[in-house]
Amino acid sequence: MRFNVTATSNDTTHYPRIATLGPTGTFSERAAQHWLTADSSNKNALHFYPSLARTLAAVPENCELAIVPIENIVEGIVSPVVDSFVRRPLQIIGEVMVPIQFAYVANHSQPERIFAQFVAQGQCSEFLAGQSAPVLTTASNSESLQQLLDSKQPAGAIVPAHALAEHHFARVQQDVTDVAHNETRFIAVREPRELEAAQPSIDYKTAILIIDDADHPGLLVEHLQVFAAYRVNLTALVSRPTGRRFGHYHFYIECEGHAHDSSIQAALTLIQLRNRVTVLGSFPKAEQT
Numbered sequence: 001m002r003f004n005v006t007a008t009s010n011d012t013t014h015y016p017r018i019a020t021l022g023p024t025g026t027f028s029e030r031a032a033q034h035w036l037t038a039d040s041s042n043k044n045a046l047h048f049y050p051s052l053a054r055t056l057a058a059v060p061e062n063c064e065l066a067i068v069p070i071e072n073i074v075e076g077i078v079s080p081v082v083d084s085f086v087r088r089p090l091q092i093i094g095e096v097m098v099p100i101q102f103a104y105v106a107n108h109s110q111p112e113r114i115f116a117q118f119v120a121q122g123q124c125s126e127f128l129a130g131q132s133a134p135v136l137t138t139a140s141n142s143e144s145l146q147q148l149l150d151s152k153q154p155a156g157a158i159v160p161a162h163a164l165a166e167h168h169f170a171r172v173q174q175d176v177t178d179v180a181h182n183e184t185r186f187i188a189v190r191e192p193r194e195l196e197a198a199q200p201s202i203d204y205k206t207a208i209l210i211i212d213d214a215d216h217p218g219l220l221v222e223h224l225q226v227f228a229a230y231r232v233n234l235t236a237l238v239s240r241p242t243g244r245r246f247g248h249y250h251f252y253i254e255c256e257g258h259a260h261d262s263s264i265q266a267a268l269t270l271i272q273l274r275n276r277v278t279v280l281g282s283f284p285k286a287e288q289t
């Protein structure tokens, strides 16, 4: 089933193999369907991996493209994905927004355990706080579903709402998501290549990683002042611990515009004087749903 997601793209590259989080049935699969080409002479296929780390590691040897979640509207950034860019900066070539709704399903009224994916737990926190059974963390929503289907003991699971149409459960509680308008933003990443030139008809976003090699008082303020001075509008700013010392952070930043825009180039030239800057990509901005 193709899914109603909103994204634009000027990328015409053919990606025969696309990696995403599996097994089949994840929200990641829905996001990845956006990059499947409809043209049968130009076929490509989804390849499922059991964790986000293994999905990203599939590029470039096993797959030309990987689709991973980067940000949830409530939970914020998906930190394993951002942290992976510090170790290995892949190139972001597109983004897509996917509506996310969860249901609780169970084989018994008094489950002994509840399976839930680590990001899904944060998005269903109010429902889970009201349950007495312990929550067991899974790597994907499809794994939560599979664990429940395989369970011989009384168990429950947080599963994507679309799973209700495909399976029968003894107990179902719909809409256990904390917020009604829940959404996750996914990105498409590939092995880095030269940036494509900007097309005037497209609204771009640029993703940047600033590696902290020179911590000092006011470091973040300086970066922000540079962006403000060149009127570069930031749409995301996340600090991630370097893991070396308390108080040392890398910054993942997204801004409006293409990396070739003179304002972004001028800002990055200044920031580069003190810190390592990696442009992770300039890509068409997805429409808000």
Ligand SMILES: O=C(O)C(=O)C[C@]1(C(=O)O)C=C[C@@H](O)C=C1
Binding pocket: 021, 025, 026, 027, 028, 029, 069, 072, 078, 100, 117, 119, 120, 139, 140, 141, 142, 160, 184
């Ligand atoms: O497990 C899935 O269904 C996924 O696609 C992963 C994932 C995520 O890790 O962010 C994707 C969307 C939802 O926000 C919850 C889970």
